[in-house]
Amino acid sequence: MKKYTGPKDRSSAASDPTTSVDELSSLASSEYIFVREAVAANANSTSVILEALVPRSFVKEDDFRIAAGLLSNPSLPSTACISLVGSISTAISKLEPRNYHAMIAIERLFAHPSAPIASLAELLRNKAFPQHLRGRIACENSRMDVLNLLKDDLSENVRKRAPNVLERKAHS
DSSP: OOOOSSHHHHHHHHHOTTSOHHHHHHHTTOSOHHHHHHHHHOTTOOHHHHHHHSOSSOOSHHHHHHHHHHHTOTTOOHHHHHHHHHHHHHHGGGOOTTOHHHHHHHHHHHHOTTSOHHHHHHHHHOTTSOHHHHHHHHHHOOOHHHHHHHTTOSSHHHHHHHHHHHHHHHTO
């Protein structure tokens, strides 16, 4: 293993796509959230490393930072997405518009190609799922299956946004 002189070196290594799997595995247990977040986003991280980084609950903002990093990785397996849906569903009622990393993680979850639509639909059916997040998903998402779900949302505002995005995508 490499010797690092500080957190910046660790972060650089965690972000580097040429860093070995063994090194990424070691960096995944770093005390620094930004290093673990970079490992989560690194395309060279294996499914074993990614699964180990999945937060089991969302108690702190750092948990959402890790989730956002994981969900920026196109290699994230669907099993990890399903685990994230389960963990997020228990925390969803506590989210507020000011929870930046939570908002980013949830937007990325609904956009991630490995996130099964059945799991996402179940999460959307949660009565506690905030309208502001459903609205952002309706505006920002590029997955047609997710946008089709949102066409039938309880909120008129969300129902209006999803078809507008679908129409724009159809003309692109």
